[in-house]
Structure formats: structure tokens, C-alpha cells
Amino acid sequence: MTEVITERETLVTAPNFGLTKFLDPLRVPPVLRPHLWWKQDDLTVTMRRTAVQLHSQLPETEVWAYDGHFPGPTIEVRSGKRLRVSWTNEIEGKMPLVAVQGPIAQAPGNGPGGYRDADGNLLPGFEIIDGVPDLPAWTVVHLHGAMTNAGNDGWAHNAVLKGFSQLTEYPNGQQATTMWYHDHAMAVTRFNVHTGLAGMYLIRDAEEDGLELPHGRHEIPLLLTDRNLDTDADGALTGQLLFKIPVAPSGAPIPFTGPFNLVNGTIWPYLDVEPRWYRFRVLNACNSRFYRLNLVDETGAVHNDAVRIIGTDGGLLPAPAELPTPGLTLAPAERADLLIDFSKFPGQSLRLTDTSVTGPTEPDLMQFRIEDSHRHDSFVLPEKLSRSYVRLVHGTTVPEDHGHVFVGLVPPGTAGEPHPQMWELQEVEEPPTTLPAAGFIQLTDPSTGAVRTFQKVAQLFDDTTTFFIDHGRWAVWNLVHLGGPTHPIHIHMSQFQVLTRKQLDTQGFDTIVGGTSVPLPAPADGRPIEKYEEGWKDTFQVQAGEWVTVAGRFLGATGEFMYHCHLLDHEDNGMMRPFVVHPPEVAKFHLHPGGGGHHGH
Template sequence: MGEISTRTAAEDVGGPTFGLEKFLDPLPLPPVLRPRGGFPVLEVRATTIRERLHGRLPKTVLWAYDGYFPGPTIEVGRGRRLRVAWTNDLVGTMPLVAVRVPQPAPGTPPADSPLNRPGYPRHPDGSPAEGAALIEGVAEIPPWLVTHLHGADANAGSDGWAHNAVLPGHSQLAEYPNRQPAAGLWYHDHAMAVTRWNVHAGLFGSYWIREEAERALGLPGGEREIPLVICDRNLDTDLDGNLTGRLLFKVGAVGDALVPFSGPLTLVNGRIWPHLEVEPEAYRFRVVNTSNSRFYRLALVDADGDSENALVHQIGTDAGLLPRPAPLPADGLVLAPAERADLVVDFGAHRVRGRSLRLTNTAADAPPEPDVLEFRVQDRAGSGGFRLPRALPSEPVRFAHLPGEHDQVWVALVPPGTAGMAHPRLWELRELDPGEVPPLPEEGVVQVTDPRTARTRTFHRVAELFDDTVSVFIEHGGLVEWNFISFGGPAHPMHIHLVRFQVLARRAFAPDFDLGTGGTRSPAAGFTEVPLEPFELGPKDTAVVHGGEWVSVLGRFGESTGQFMYHCHILDHEDEGMMRPFVVHPEEVARFHPHRGGHGPGSYRGAP
């Protein structure tokens, strides 16, 4: 067996592949855990491991579930209750170097951005140079973990509350009823203020719920059903410019604000630019974007760069199957952080046999090397027996006639710089009665001219940071419309814990927002309906809200209860304050619960 090189020539580090050969390594497949028995119990241990992210790299220190990066795929049947002991057996402190460098000027091409290169400027003694600086305190962070099963309908005690993290030697006990329809969920760390680094260190994995209606479809399975867990990373270099394999969390700095992490290296199932040999048959790929902040626009192309998207159909999204298969958009499928896509790719077409195809990122801000994964189609005849179902047993959150009496939650997403705050913010809003004066009229007041009624509605901020008073209270079984209105700034993938929701509407507008005072100069108006993409017609748990958009989603909170969270799933935004709690409790209890402000029937009782 040949010796694996652990050095990369310094003169090659500046190129788009940094001296690493693309498609060198076969795609790894995480092990599958299928709990057995009437009421199974699993122990999943977080451990410190050393793993090669590429066959020509030194080993990287990672934090990983059960010793795998990503963690094992947990597979359960619908309605089969499962208990998991998430045990913290980690050693050492945070296994990455966190550095801030000056943010590139607007319009800098991705290939020229220092954020899209390994390493960071150093003096001969190894200290940061040219405006770079270590982010203080990150290297000393201990292993403090709490696991969230993203997309799960589980009671709050099992949801992975951000403050309920545990240190090494302790376990977090969780129970998952798995009542919901078949879907591809995922699990990841959710510890308060350090989620971005814990996930970056390797703490995530897939979780699939199965059911008979799904099995009856005859979809590709066994060796032809494959997880594609995608993320981006950066790596450090030594003083000679050689890649060391050490994780580098390098971000841009604008004053006191840190721009969310995005890296130049794309990993699938823990390998940089791997390849997969496939038969000329149909395959099912369960795709999840676990990146901190990077959006992908995924497209299938041949060796000449010509589109082969016609081979791909999407059959499911975050929380389950679509009503019917949807073709891949001509310019590719956009996946925001935390979003999932259930794809069927038919490699049986005669024109692709014996050829290589590439899954690539066609987004405008893709890294200098945009390729993600290579498929090597075997040169032989396939069975040709697969037929894509015309309809799927989807269970979306659909309502032919939206009832007039339903709860509403209003959330403003405000841009960086609002009222002097460096980072974007999430404001919970309370609608004021006509003639009511807000407690702080000089700031935190936004107005919206609702196109459904032509009525101007006035809202006041009632909460902003995670530890502000809880203001959203939802009655168990309640139907709730969440309204996310962005008054500018970056796109935010908004995730609501616990609930499967349906995207109702996406409306674009031109914000007239005053950063200085923190409020609208004139009511948000002139809304234009944005057609929903086919994948938005299925059940979701994460919805992207772009700057200058109002996105409404609808969900029924009909099973679990307790205190949960919702947040932007750009992990840096989440850790920097874009996360808030909400409570789901029985109506019979709600009428006796004294609290101030908020949302939901009776939630204003006792308010001044």
C-alpha cells in the first residue's frame, strides 16, 4: 500500500483546489442505526476523533457522534418511540482555530477573497499579521453539548433546549415519539452561544423516519438510497503554506461585527470533493445542507458543463414527501442551511452510461472550486425498470379555506446597523390597537399596510434577545400563522422547532426603514406576490426570508407541549442573538397563566 502524502506544496495552495486532487476519495457512507425491540433505547456518544478529510491531508481533530463524521444515520419507523442517551465523552477543548480577518470590499470576486483561501496571515513567530486576530476565548471552550433533533415533533424536555447542555461525563436523555410522516430529519448540537463552533467541529448526523406508505412507492432503496450530508470548511496552513488539516474558522470582520463563516472546501459525508460509482439505475439521495451559512444552488452537469438536471426529480423536502415529484429547476435547486431535499436521480439514460457527471454549486457566491461530488456511471445496461410515481402520499399542512379565527405571530427581521447594533436582529412584535401609544415610541415601531385588507397595522417590538421575557404563547392544538417580515439585510433561513408548516405566501416589497431610530419611516406597502417554488408546496420546517420579503407560514401545534425555540439557521446569526423561545400549553392551563404581552388567544390578559 502506498504512503499517503501529508504535505501540500505551498505553491499549489493558492489555486481553487489548493493542491488537493478533486474526486480522489470514494464517498463514505455513515453507518446506519436501526433500533430494535418494543421500546428501544440507544446511547450515542460524542467522542474526539482524528480523521482524514481528504486522502492527501493530515488527519483532522473532530468532535463526532459515535466516532463518525458525520454521525450515524438513525432510522426508525413512524410511531415507534425511541429513547436516546446523548452522552458527552469528549476530551480537550474546541478543536479548531478561530480567526477574524478584515472583510473584503463589496464586489470582491470570490476567487480573490481571503476568506476563500486556507490559512491566515502570520508573522514569523506564528502570531496573526495584516489585521488578522484570533477570536478570543474560542480555543478555551470546553465540550458543552446539547443535541437537537431538527424537525422532530417531541416534547420540550427532549427538544435540546440551548441552555440545557452537559459537560463531559454526563448524558442528555431524550424521547422521540416519531409520530410524524416519513421524512429525512437531522440532528446536531444546539448549545447556547457556541452552536456554530460545536457543529463546525463535527456534531451532526441524519435521522430518517420510515412508514409503509413510503415503502409502497417502490423508490430506490438499499445500496441505492444514499445520504448526502453537505457542508463547507476551511483549513489552516503552517508557516511554509502547507495544509495542516486543522479546522480553521476564518470569518470577516466589519468593526465589531463578524460576517458568518463560509469556507472554500466542500465536503460530502465528511470528505472533500469525493466521488461515487453508480450503476445505470435510479438512486435516491437524501440531501441535507449542514453548513453554517452557505446557500447552495445544486445542479447536475456533464464533463462539458452541460446540464443533466433532466435526470433529477425532487420527491421530498424538509418534513416529508411532496404532493408529486418536481423537476429540478433549470438553474439548480437552492438549499439554505438546514434545508433538506429528497432527490431521485435516474442514471439509466443511455447518454450518461460510462460517463462522469458532477453535482456542482451554481450559486453566484459559490467558492472558487464550485464542484461538490462526482458520479461515475458504470458502462453497462441497466434494468430500466424504475418508474417515478406520479403522485406521492404527502401529508402537507394544507387548509383549503384558512379560518378567520387563527393565531398569528409577527416577527421583524431587521438589518445590521439598526439602532447601532452590529448584527442583524429578530424582533417579536405586538400589534397596537388603534390610538394606542407604544411604550417607547421613538424606536421599535414598524408599520405594514396589509394587502389582504388594505389596512395599515402598527406593531411595537416586545422582545429581541433570547433571554428577554417570553411573549409567544400558543394553545395546544392551535393553528398559527407566523409572519416573518424582513426590512433589509441578508437572507435568513427561519426554523421553527416542533412544527411542520406550509408556506402560505411570499411577498416582496421595498423597505423604508430607518437604521438610526430602528423603525419604518413609512408603512411597508406595495407588496408583490412571489410565486412559490414546487418544493415549497410540501411540508417544511425551515423557510428562507430574503431582504425585503414578507413570508407567511402556517402550522398546527397539535401534539407536543413545552417551551421551544425558533431562530435563523445561519448558525452565526443564531449565536449572535437571532433566536427566541415560545411556549405551547393546553388551553385549560393558558387561561390561568398570568403573563405580559405576547401572542395567542388570551395572551394579552394582564398586559398594561
């Protein structure tokens, strides 16, 4: 076993920070199959403080975990089988994080430790994030991707303290899919999830069964996360979780990314596999890191031709899709259902690698060690997957009678706000007499060429609710990105498909005032929608300058739900808003301010 490096200089420069790569086997979370155990339709999952070893060369790390597992147990259910879960909070003590922020240029950058000097004093510019050490375990669970009534959805304000339970009911009336559960407590989601509160949830159905996909020990969840760790006075890694974030020159904290990549709670694990097809349910469970996944051998040669994408957030694709040439980019909260054929590589080792990394982060995520043998594998890659899949098209499979929602994503620094913002927009008949005007955006409709004027009507979570959608109706969400980082936008309650992706010229948006000085010209064609992106999804990458439209039907659940950026630091700092789904018969009796929130009626 390689000895842990303790010299501070080596810790700063070595991409593995003294830890041996591929030393520890991949951990596979335990599976809870409630409908197979005495036909039970209820579970109790208990959150508790526990100690885990992220790497065998590290001391133990304190985390908060579901049933004491990091990540939590994989819950596996049958489509249409209702499940009730009591999420019980029995977490002792305060937040197990050291949370600090400091200047970007401060050595050793975003590596471990590096915020105190040898005497334990904070380095210039660094500060402990006020209030984090005092945070109690205040938790609420969101089943991400589930179509369930709002009372079961994990409303952010409905978190509970130790000694209490959150009672939920999941109808599971969805096709076979990969979902996940995680904490969603108001304003502290980024901290709670970072402590370990995440796990996977799988729905099975007859359509999936008929494909005879790899299963049992040949089907494995891969939850990808990144973390940082503290160091002692000698520079040795302590195992303590370190939530260290840099601060931009504007004073705005930058979302967390860490130098250590974990798969199923282990840093750089390995997995022994047979030379045959395997199925991997891949989830990006990071706070804010994007992964660009490639399969490479020991020489660095890429073998993405051995990989097929068979599903995304909301279930199976109509047919297997190849990985994009540069690799598969997964934003936080996105899922990919992957098949890998190891039969071509007996006796070899392959690595799952993130080719998008910058800074002091080791790009390798894990290693596959292929058995040196030739085994019979009866699995044949099917040409067709989901025969129930229908591609959504505006005006046909999305009926003409549908609602529209407009959301503006505005860059950091807009109107003096250091953080990026999410504006709910309402169309108005007349523009202001003088432009730019704060909160007014003029867009040119790509279909008609007409200039449309929109006004910001809400921004913070607790502003007046403005989006109301009739139960059973289709709605097209227009996500208009006026500048800044890529945002993975997650909409609760339904599943969606990307309809269009256009590219905007955003030069007419005045960030000082917070409005357009001239109407933005009609958008041009944007990035093509790849085959694997045509599937059902609940989380969408929206890049700067893009106007993305997604469509979904709000059927099968009602109540007040949330949508937000799934960069958890952005979500906690204002990029989250509510919307309501209610029966149209009730809607006409509903009085609310302004009368302008009837989007979807």
C-alpha cells in the same frame, strides 16, 4: 497520487488548493435501526473526540463526533415507534478549532491559513477569537424537524459537560421524512456543529414503502458541509480545522464560509453508481453557506432533467417536481429528497455542482461515475407520491380560528447594532405621535389596506417570553424582512407550509432610529411559490424585503421551544427566541408580564 502543493502562492490561487478532486470514495455513515435489532426502543449515542481524514492527501483532522463518526450515524426508525436516546458526552479536551477573524480585504481572503506571516505572527488586523480555545465540550442535541415535547427538544441552556448524558424520547409520530440531529448549545452552536456534531435521522412509513422507491445501496444520504483548514509556515495544509471569519467595515463578523466543500465528511468524493435510479437524501449542514445544486457532465452541460425532487424538510411531496431552471437552492438546515436517473449516462461521469459559489471555492461537490453497462431497473417514477398531503389555504384547510405571530427581521446597523436582529412584534392600537420611533413598525395589511402598528416587545433570547400558542391550534407566522442577508428561519416543534410570499417596499424603515418613518405600503406579489416549495417544511428562506407567511398546527407536543435563524453565527449572536405551547385550559391561569403575549389563544 498527486503530490500536495505547498507553495503559498499556489495555495492562494488554486481553487483546489493542491488537493486532487474526486480522489476518494464517498463515505456512507453507518445506520442504526433500533426497532429492527431485538425490538429495542432505546439507544446510547456517545460523543467523543476522534481523528478523521477529510482527504487522503491531508493529515488527519481532529473532530468531535457522534459515536466517533463524522458525520454521525444515520438513525432510521418507523413512524409511530417511540425511541429513547441517551446522548452521552465523553468528549476529552477543548475545542479542536483554530478560530480567527480579520479584515475582508486581507489576502488570501477566505482561503486556508493566511492569518499569520512566515514567522508565525498574526497579520495586521487579524486576531484569535477570544475564548474559543478555552471552550469545554458543552453539548445538547436537537432532533431537527421532530415533533416532540420540549423536554426532549434540545433546549439551548440544557447542555451537559463531559461525563453526563442528555436523556430524550422521540415519539416519531410523523410521516416518512428526512430529519437530522445536531448540537444546539447556547451561544456556541456554531462552534460545536463545526467540530462535527451532526447526523441524519430518517422516519419510514407504509405510504413511503408502497412507492417502492430506490432503497438499500441505491438510497444514500448526502450531508453537505464546508470547512476551512490551517496551513504551516510553508503554506502546506495541516488538516487542522480553521474557523476563519472576515469582519465587515462596521466591525461585525461575517458568518463563516469555507473554501472546502465536503460530502459525508470527505472533500470532493466520488461515488460509483449503476445506470439506474438512485435516491439521495440531501442535507445542507453548513453553518451559513447556501448551495445552488446542478447536475452537470464533463463538458459543463446541465442535466437537471435527470433529477426529480420528491420530498422536502417534512416529508414527501404530493407529486415529483422538476429542479428549478437555475438549480435547487438549499439554505442551511434545509433538506431535499432527490431521485436521479443515471440510466441515460452509462460509462460517463456527472458532477454535483454548486453554481452559486464566489471567491476561492471550488464549485464541484462530488462526482458520480456511472457503470458502463445496461442493467434492468424495475423502478418507475410514480405520478403521485404522498396521498395524505393536503395543501394549506388560509381560511379553509387553515381554519378561520387561528393565531397570528409577527416577527421582524432587521438589517445590520439598525439602531447602532452591528448584527442583524430578530424582533418579536406586538400590535398596538395607536402609533407614536412622532415617527420614526425606535422599535415601532407600521405595515399596510395586504388584505384590508389598513395600516397596522407593531411594537418590538422582545429581541434577545433571555428577554421576556411573549409568544404563547394554545396546544392543538393553528398559527400563521408572519416573517417580515426589512433588509439585510437572506435568513433561513427554523421553527421548532411543528411542520409548516408556505402560504404567501409578498414583496415589501422597505424604504420607509429608518435604520438609524430603528423604526418606520412612514407606513410601509401594501406589499406586492413576491417570488412565486414553486411546486417543490409547497411541501411540509420547518426551515424557510426569507429574502430581504419579503413578507412570508407560514402556517402550522401546534399539536402533539407542549412546552417551551425555540425558533431562530439557521445561519449559526446569526443564531449565536442574538437571532433566536423562545415560544410556549400549552393547553388552553392551563393558559387562562397563566400570569405573565404585559398581558400581550397571548398570540394564538
